[in-house]
Amino acid sequence: MNQNKGFFKGLAVGIVISFLVYILYTGINIALIPTTDEGFAKKEWYEFMNKANDVIGILDTYYYEDIDYEKMFDGMYYGLVASIGDPYTMYMDAERFQSFITDTEGSYAGIGVSVNQDPDDGILTIMQVFPGAPAESAGLQPSDKIIGVDGTNVVGMDSNEIIKMIKGPEDTEVTLTIARQSEGRNFDSVVTRGIIEVPTIEYEMMDDGIGYIQVISFDAVTDEQFLEALLDLENQGLNGLVIDLRNNPGGILDVALNITDLFIPEGIITYTIDGEGNKEVYETKDNVFFNKPLTVLVNGNSASASEIFTGAIKDYDVGTIIGTTTFGKGLVQKPFILNDQSAVKVTISRYYTPNGDFINGTGIEPHMVVELAEENQYRMSVPYEEDLQLQAAVTQIEGQIE
Structure with missing residues (x-):
């Protein structure tokens, strides 16, 4: 021995x-x-x-x-990175990193939500529930906080570890313990996992030639899908456009830049400054841009890449921002892949709006503050007659096309 x-x-x-x-x-x-x-x-x-x-x-x-020495060393890596104290900087083993890639590029077996770690309390919080996904069938809502998975308290755990626990084979069950602050209660929700085709764009033509595009997240295919939707609406006689970024947690920077480029004149979309003071400027690629009436819907769950788009639209005054103050994530992350295909996702810089505003922790104030009725604030799908924010956006456009 x-x-x-x-x-x-x-x-x-x-x-x-x-x-x-x-x-x-x-x-x-x-x-x-x-x-x-x-x-x-x-x-x-x-x-x-x-x-x-x-x-x-x-x-x-x-x-x-x-x-278990393998587990010990993994713990060392997690601990080294977590000691930075930044909720967005994290170590991912090879499996978790592959899951991270899948989340931005393809389908997976899970419950159908997008999540973000709340910087105030560190708890994994549901940002969006995908329409038709198992999570919606189970009654989960945006802003629900996941505090337990299959009886394990996950408060304080690494977000990737929690996500790994939530995902699993198709047709298996996972029990989530949810803290729903809007109702002041905690409860268990049993969700049956399914194959999730991650949606990124939904659109339709409304009355009077007013188009509506919901951007669910900025994934690898979103810019292409967005352009297809916009061209289709143009072919239907588009007079004005509503872009809905409510509950959009962000995504890939380049995708957000490509979409933003469609809406602003020549100039800076955003710029970043790293820890050494080095500045990197992201500018439009050409002078062709959408010049019809535009409104953008945002709320407290519109984060990161959504705020890059919103900040540029607001600073160039090419559209009206309607809703409530955005999430306030003004930091840029980059994954560094290690030899064993694990990775360290590191916050490498701050980003600023074209006017030089750093919105981390404060968010972007809309031009027009419009609240949903309390009973509708956490619903995934709100009928038009109850969606006061969408109604305000349509009214704003109607006033410009008459």
Whole structure:
């Protein structure tokens, strides 16, 4: 027994040393150990290595059961990244990273919601429930907070870990414990997983030639789908357009830029500034842009890429923003893929609206504040006669085309 423990202890320490040396000398991570006076100097780095060896040695020698070293090292990676204290910067193992890619590109087996980690309390919060998805059938709503999965308290857990627990094979069940603040109660909801074809665009022609396009999320195919919808509406005699970004959690920056480019004249769409003060400017690609009456619907769940679009429309004064203040996520993330196909998704910069506004934590105020009735604020589908925000958007356009 002691010989086995000694073997595993040596193996564990060797793995730790190899991992830390890899980090020390790999170009992609060399920025983690700057040698400036203000940075993490090599002396402290080696002290960390020695302490990690000591901790593993103690656990290996004295812990009363066998240790899952793979789980231990995964925990180290998660802990290293989580210690930054940024809810949007996270480590993803290979499986979670693949799931992250799938969420922006294809279909998956799950319950049919988009989620975001609330920066105020760190709890995974439902941003949108996909129409016709199992989550809608189970009665889940935007702003519901997921506090438990199959009896496990998930408050404080990494969001990717929670999502992994929620997803699963088709036709299997998952029990979510939901905190619904609007009703002041917690409850369990049993949802049967299904194959989710992630929707990104829904559109229709309304009366008087007023088009309506709902952008559900900015995924890899959304810009192409959006352009197809816009051209179809134009062929039907479009006089004005309502773009609905309510409950849109964001998505891919380039996709948001491509769509925004259709609506603003030549100039800056957004710009970013990284931790070193380097500025990157994103501009329109040409001077061709939509110039008919435009309204944009937003609410407190319109986040990230949705706010890039909204901020540009507002700053260039090419449309009327209607609804309630947006979510307020003015940070840009980029995934860095490691050799084992795991990844670290890192907040690399702040983004600003064309006028230079940094909206993180504050959001974007609409031109026209319109609230839904309380009983409709958390419903996925609100009839037109009860949708005060959509009615206001249509009225705004009608006033410009008469």
